[in-house]
Amino acid sequence: MLRSLDIRDILIIDRLELAFQPGLNVLTGETGAGKSILLDSLGFVLGWRGRAELVRSGVDQGEVMAVFDLPDGHAARAVLEEAGLPVEDELILRRVNTKDGRKTAWVNDRRCSGEVLRALSDTLVELHGQFDDRGLLNPRGHMAMLDDFGNHSKDLDVLRRQWRAVGAVRKTLEQAEADLAAVRAEEEFLRHAVAELDTLDPQPQEEAALDAKRRLMQGAERIREDVSKALAAIGYEGAEGLVNDATRWLEGAADQAEGRLTGPLEALLRVQDALGEAQAGVEATLEALAFDPSELEHAEERLFAIRALARKHEVLPDDLGGFADTLREKLTAMDQGEGNVADLRAALAAEEKTYGEMAAKLTAKRQKAARALDKAMAAELAPLKMERAVFTTEITAADAGPDGQDAVVFTVATNPGAPSGPLNKIASGGELSRFLLALKVCLTAQISGITMIFDEIDRGVGGATADAVGRRLAALADGAQVLVVTHSPQVAARGAHHWRVEKRVAKGQTTSAVVPLDEVARVDEIARMLSADKVTDVAREAAKSLIMDK
Numbered sequence: 001m002l003r004s005l006d007i008r009d010i011l012i013i014d015r016l017e018l019a020f021q022p023g024l025n026v027l028t029g030e031t032g033a034g035k036s037i038l039l040d041s042l043g044f045v046l047g048w049r050g051r052a053e054l055v056r057s058g059v060d061q062g063e064v065m066a067v068f069d070l071p072d073g074h075a076a077r078a079v080l081e082e083a084g085l086p087v088e089d090e091l092i093l094r095r096v097n098t099k100d101g102r103k104t105a106w107v108n109d110r111r112c113s114g115e116v117l118r119a120l121s122d123t124l125v126e127l128h129g130q131f132d133d134r135g136l137l138n139p140r141g142h143m144a145m146l147d148d149f150g151n152h153s154k155d156l157d158v159l160r161r162q163w164r165a166v167g168a169v170r171k172t173l174e175q176a177e178a179d180l181a182a183v184r185a186e187e188e189f190l191r192h193a194v195a196e197l198d199t200l201d202p203q204p205q206e207e208a209a210l211d212a213k214r215r216l217m218q219g220a221e222r223i224r225e226d227v228s229k230a231l232a233a234i235g236y237e238g239a240e241g242l243v244n245d246a247t248r249w250l251e252g253a254a255d256q257a258e259g260r261l262t263g264p265l266e267a268l269l270r271v272q273d274a275l276g277e278a279q280a281g282v283e284a285t286l287e288a289l290a291f292d293p294s295e296l297e298h299a300e301e302r303l304f305a306i307r308a309l310a311r312k313h314e315v316l317p318d319d320l321g322g323f324a325d326t327l328r329e330k331l332t333a334m335d336q337g338e339g340n341v342a343d344l345r346a347a348l349a350a351e352e353k354t355y356g357e358m359a360a361k362l363t364a365k366r367q368k369a370a371r372a373l374d375k376a377m378a379a380e381l382a383p384l385k386m387e388r389a390v391f392t393t394e395i396t397a398a399d400a401g402p403d404g405q406d407a408v409v410f411t412v413a414t415n416p417g418a419p420s421g422p423l424n425k426i427a428s429g430g431e432l433s434r435f436l437l438a439l440k441v442c443l444t445a446q447i448s449g450i451t452m453i454f455d456e457i458d459r460g461v462g463g464a465t466a467d468a469v470g471r472r473l474a475a476l477a478d479g480a481q482v483l484v485v486t487h488s489p490q491v492a493a494r495g496a497h498h499w500r501v502e503k504r505v506a507k508g509q510t511t512s513a514v515v516p517l518d519e520v521a522r523v524d525e526i527a528r529m530l531s532a533d534k535v536t537d538v539a540r541e542a543a544k545s546l547i548m549d550k
Helices: 035-045 075-083 114-124 133-137 139-150 153-185 187-200 206-234 239-254 262-289 293-313 317-384 429-443 463-477 519-531 537-548
Strands: 002-010 013-019 023-029 061-069 090-098 103-107 110-112 125-128 390-401 404-413 451-455 481-485 497-506 509-516
Touching (some): 002 035, 023 463, 035 090, 035 125, 103 114, 139 429, 187 293, 206 239, 206 262, 206 293, 239 262, 293 317, 317 390, 317 429, 463 481, 497 519
Antiparallel strands (some): 002 061, 103 110
């Protein structure tokens, strides 16, 4: 319950303290007196998004403080616990707005965010403004209203999680199918490239070895003739033969040379050894230079094939083996991807089946809630002088989504035999207000501990109909707290507590004040509402009659 509202320096309010009570609290006053400012101020401290500039002209900041009573089990306690804020029987909300637009909020003297304020406000206050029936006219909000009435929040949470699970599997499947399609698009290339690489089977460092072998064989033809000549020159027909002859001749003369030829003979022996070593090396070289011309042709063909394949795939020759492994992996992934896609399709079908079952159960619950809501609305419309009207909650099939596969629309038929249709096409302004009141009463019947505020809910009605609205508001306030901003004397007369909002001008400044009314002042205020500016004795008697009739 809202216990008090303290407003300082907000718009044309300099300082205002209001102490609200249980039951029906009524605020009246001339148009433009500042009744909407009270609601703006309350909305500000509750974190609602409203006017951008609230600070009264000439001051640095404005401030609003609201005090609520929180009985045990109140929904606001859970919000406070989740936010890590103190939980007490008294909830104090305070919010400051500086003239440069900065906003700061406190909950029980602890700083908090606007998001926390808004979460708390959902459990503390429900506002039904004079244009709130526009929400009733929008079919997009009808299903949410029905779900609130049927208390389907847990079912919706579970269904939304399942919808997200379906979406996650579907997204994974779509990506897997796209990947598989991309691989399949190049399947022919992959298989041809792998076969080509497997046939050639290039080895690491093979390109460098083939290039060296090729260059050696190409150079062999040019140097073989010279090497052969050199072998002949140092062989038996050349230097070896001459050295042998010289050695033989010197050995024949050595006995008569008295030792003078010993050194030369030893040198010639060394020359013979060196010639033999040189001859062996040259012969080995000639043997290495010997090749089959077809071998050069084969080496060149393989070398050119390796280099051409490397250019084709834009890799280094030594990387062809690894590149072939990569292509094989893609083909393997394609084969595995087909199985993966099949598994994902089965998983998606299972998730969609589970979703369908959950959605069907929610549809059944909505249909049951719709029948209960229609029955409750019929009971609420009768006291509001609309006993002949028929309110129907229509549920039709719709595309699947996070909130199920239903479309919900509220339709009405205001007279027997008349066709039903959307509210905005069938109901008049006064009828819309009463439909709204009846619907809000039905939707809040199971909610306890919340303050309901009605801003000119009685617009467009008068006489007996306004009296019926006032009686329903008074009944709604029995055991609860209802705040009503009204221009209807019939509604004002039903209030248990009455305040008048008035404008005052002092020293060239206009301010708004709220005055609590005693019984005498209340009679005068309701008489003013009945007879406009001039309050007559007849009007006072009529006001007293309205008050006593409650």
